[in-house]
Amino acid sequence: MATDGVKIIDGDLARDTYNGVMDLYDSDASIETIKKEIPFQKEDLGSDTDFYHEIFVTSYALAFWEIGELSEDIKEEVKRVIDLKAGVQVWIEECGELEGKKRQKELDRFWKKINQPNQKVRKRKKYRQITNLYFQPDDLLTFKLSDNNFYAVVCAKVTQYRGQCTYDLVATTYKGKNKPTEEDLLDCCITGRRIGSGYDPDTTLAFQPYVNEIWDYYKRDTNFFFGLPYHLVTHKDIINFKDKFEKVGKVKIKESFKKDGGYGYESSFEDFERIFSDLDKHMKAFGEGQYPVRLLCEI
Numbered sequence: 539m540a541t542d543g544v545k546i547i548d549g550d551l552a553r554d555t556y557n558g559v560m561d562l563y564d565s566d567a568s569i570e571t572i573k574k575e576i577p578f579q580k581e582d583l584g585s586d587t588d589f590y591h592e593i594f595v596t597s598y599a600l601a602f603w604e605i606g607e608l609s610e611d612i613k614e615e616v617k618r619v620i621d622l623k624a625g626v627q628v629w630i631e632e633c634g635e636l637e638g639k640k641r642q643k644e645l646d647r648f649w650k651k652i653n654q655p656n657q658k659v660r661k662r663k664k665y666r667q668i669t670n671l672y673f674q675p676d677d678l679l680t681f682k683l684s685d686n687n688f689y690a691v692v693c694a695k696v697t698q699y700r701g702q703c704t705y706d707l708v709a710t711t712y713k714g715k716n717k718p719t720e721e722d723l724l725d726c727c728i729t730g731r732r733i734g735s736g737y738d739p740d741t742t743l744a745f746q747p748y749v750n751e752i753w754d755y756y757k758r759d760t761n762f763f764f765g766l767p768y769h770l771v772t773h774k775d776i777i778n779f780k781d782k783f784e785k786v787g788k789v790k791i792k793e794s795f796k797k798d799g800g801y802g803y804e805s806s807f808e809d810f811e812r813i814f815s816d817l818d819k820h821m822k823a824f825g826e827g828q829y830p831v832r833l834l835c836e837i
Contacts, residue, residue, distance in 0.1 A: 552597040559601035571792035588624035665701040695809035703773035727828035731799035733763040765799020779807040
């Protein structure tokens with residue numbers, strides 16, 4: 539178990555809970571539908587259930603208070619978990635008395651806040667979808683660096699979330715004096731990362747179909763998830779250097795292998811110069827490996 543920040547919305551569970559409610563709310567789902575899709579009684583929180591339950595309950599309650607739908611049963615459970623002090627105790631044990639006191643103050647402020655009427659109920663938001671995309675999923679893109687060599691990335695997917703659009707690029711090991719073709723890529727690799735699994739191999743395989751093919755390739759380990767390290771470029775940023783990239787084909791990475799294995803935002807073409815001028819160094823620094831295109835892609 540690891541603590542995040544002491545605020546109500548800190549850490550993956552809190553953000554996932556809060557954003558899950560808000561995403562449905564902004565999609566015009568009714569309150570009944572939201573409660574059905576994200577039940578208040580959260581299950582499968584793993585070990586240290588009281589600690590994680592506190593995080594779930596408080597982030598859930600904050601979302602419903604902000605949209606003006608906080609019910610008495612939710613408030614009662616918030617009061618119960620605050621009085622239980624399970625989270626405060628964990629902060630004390632892992633981070634010290636000072637952090638425990640900070641968490642307690644945050645909970646006290648939160649309890650006072652949700653016991654007052656929300657005078658500014660959050661309105662449902664409408665996020666604009668980008669339709670004039672510069673690149674599409676599975677596009678094979680090439681670019682030339684100052685060493686006069688061509689390099690290649692695959693636009694594995696395009697993500698639009700809460701008004702932001704990103705081109706989710708993954709690196710390939712192609713390097714040559716000529717522009718790559720789809721056939722050239724068949725003898726190259728794509729960067730990837732092993733992600734530890736706390737499940738038995740059968741369960742891991744059920745969560746990520748065909749990952750056993752990567753286990754067989756890797757040989758030294760037969761139970762891990764596979765993820766792609768993404769180089770994210772926002773639609774807004776890529777406007778300034780989109781002409782540096784040229785589409786030269788299509789390369790479709792298998793859907794089950796598109797799991798997030800880390801990401802970084804690249805805001806300029808200089809970022810690509812820095813990364814690809816010494817890709818081996820970058821991969822070593824971020825714990826990435828090379829996996830054959832023939833293994834990861836639909837050929």
